Amino acid sequence: MIVYLVRRLGQSLLAIMAMAVLVFAGVYAIGNPVDVLINPEATQAEIAATMQRLGLDRPLYEQFGIFVKNALQGDLGSSFVYGRPALDIILERLPATMELALVALVLSVAIGIPLGVWAGLRPDSIAGRTIMGGSILGFSLPNFWQGMLLILVFAVILGWLPAGGRGETTEFLGLQVSFLTWDGLTHLILPAINLALFKMSLIIRLARANTREVSLQDYVKFARAKGLSGRRVVMVHILKNIMIPVVTIIGLELGSMVAFAIVTETVFAWPGMGKLLIDSINLLDRPVIVAYLMLTVLIIVSINLLVDVIYSLLDPRIRLSEMKG
């Protein structure tokens, strides 16, 4: 177990390093941030002074060396745009994104699994077909368009919910959250649905396919033959056995939801990390971009690690020490 964890951590560190190098070089290749940030009326001398102030006058390898040295001491650099530590700026936005992603995840699991199992048990019924049809829509409609449509229907035409923003927040366990106030909740509903729709469709299809497969297994037939109630067969024998692929997907998707809720956050002006990333890319704010992507790798790796641990709980045959990562 410990060997496995250490190996996983080592791999994550490598991934983070590689990410830093790639992003550093990539952003450098796009252009010079000072060209975008400075008032165009500034003179050449002022441009040079600004480059020096931000450390951009040095060769790339030197800039990278300084970055690595500081990063090893826990300092990921200061944002060019905000003049504050990049990590602070990102962590400030993390709770908003986490909240949105978790609510979306709960929605997609709570709705997706029952619908998927239902459709799997009765694949030819009208309900089963409707569910599958709906999931195709959820899959194929572009996220951006879905979001705009939700805004159009629920905010502009019906006027039930606000069109964007985060609304009122309250402190919960030291974090600013919006699901505890009515105003915050109304702001949360549309973006959460928007973010959840795609994952929900994914989970529906996965749950359905697995349910169909598991239903034909001998032990399910045997359980039925033994005279167990249909409810117990579904809840214990089927549900438990379809969970492994579902948990895998949830894990992977949670990571990507946290890291790349960009489209939803942009459409709903949700003050999360994704929106920060887009803004930073537009302004070539390299410290924030690098820190963001490094943090993202860390989050995704941690979630995957957690998923592996959950596997072993769901299926006692799987042992972490046997995994080769």
Added chain:
Amino acid sequence: MKTLSLPLAAGCLVATLAPLHAQELSIGLKSEATSMDPQFHQLSTNIQVGKNIFEALTTQDAVQKVTPGLAESWEAIDDTTWRFKLRQGVKFHNGSDFTARDVIYSFCRVPLVQNSPSAYTIFTGGIADMTAEDDHTLIIKTKDVNPLLPTDLWSLAVISADALGAEDEVVFAPDGECTGMGEVPQAPAFNSPDIAVGTGPYTLESYTRGSELTVARFDDYWGGTPEWERVVMRPITSDGPRVAALLAGDVDMIENPPIQDIPRIEGEGFSVVDALSNRIIYLHMQQLDDAPGIGGTDGANPLQDARVREAISLSINRDAIAERIMGGYAQPAGELLPPPMFGTSGREVDPYDPERAKELLAEAGYPDGFTLNLGTPNDRYINDEQVAQAVAQMLARVGIQTTVDATTASQFFSRRNALEFPIYMAGWGASSGDMSSPLKSLVATYDEVTGTGTTNAGRYSNPEMDAVLAEAMATIDDAKRDEMLQQAETMVLDDYGIIPLHYEQTVWAMKSDLTYEPRVDQYTMAREVKKAE
């Protein structure tokens, strides 16, 4: 159950909010302020937000005319010495009185701001000395003659010396050598309303990054009671969602609705105001011998020939661009700044005359034309890429086969500054509101010593024009300077050193019970939004 009760509950919410709403204004902005420190980053978003909280010695009205601000009046004693009479009875948000010490402290702090991506030192660098004759009289000496000092001062926010911990005596010295400054708070400290103390009509209430900025009415404001109890400014960067927020009633006003959505917004009963901006969209042509991206000329650079440049100008149908691509929200331009702003001559817009253009090309030795790469950003100006495509087609009609190289702004500006385009389209907003700004930056000879021609990425050079411009910039007398600037501009345009296309129009949309006087400088100033009578 929950979903069923939702519309009802939301309805109640709206009903209870309504009376409050009359005193509160919310605005959807297209970008977010990066800092509350008015001396940290020269960025239009920071400026337009900051102007609600902080003020300067002078102000600019909606047409960029310089008017008194915290200074009641001023006069030039000689070419480099100015006396400013400061307004009496002005209070800062923390209750302290506004005096000359605050102004000296504010200007002294500018070079001490760390990590600024675009420092305000471009305005303070020319100041040689500042002294207070008394609490409300300030003498400013400049290093060189600077007729634009009152204009420049608009950009320099006055912050409270007391709130920032200055000593009782602040003595000016150039380049950040002032004494009596105490411990100077840096930009992040300005998120606190205790530090972000100005004299403006609104005080900073809260600033949640990415989400919203709230300012509240300052009851002791010297200019009378401000219109709104609270103003909420929300960054909604995407165009569609910003329009949706207005239509849904989340915000009362938005800036820059996309042109194609304007009929719909008007149809829903909102008011839309627009004004010609000080932003000129222009074409700039590279004058160096080894200009890249030109084909079919055996290595020569045809753009060095004024006849070719004239041909390019004549081949463009500016009316068609303004009408069809800009939806009428642009005006064909004959100058670098819309008349009657300072330094404009009222010059006619170049006509659309493709036949004459072909003749000129033949005269210049290019009867069959040549090929050209046109660089443009695709997310910076209104419909920028479409405009560039139209220009390319029009050039192709007279024989100049043009390909459009459109990239995102961050990439475009870097490539342009590296001189990668033989011809490029860009825009220029004259923040000072006078002709010297575009002349100095866009067409004056590129010179690192004098700091001119910074954005002259075509490297156009006209020494005679440079001389006239330099003389104008050393002339305090407004009438004479106006004349010289007109002369300099005419010299450039007669030589087709730069080709003006159109002036952008800036649009604001708001609820029908609000009014806003549209500003030439494109700023959305919450303090100027009023209730309609």
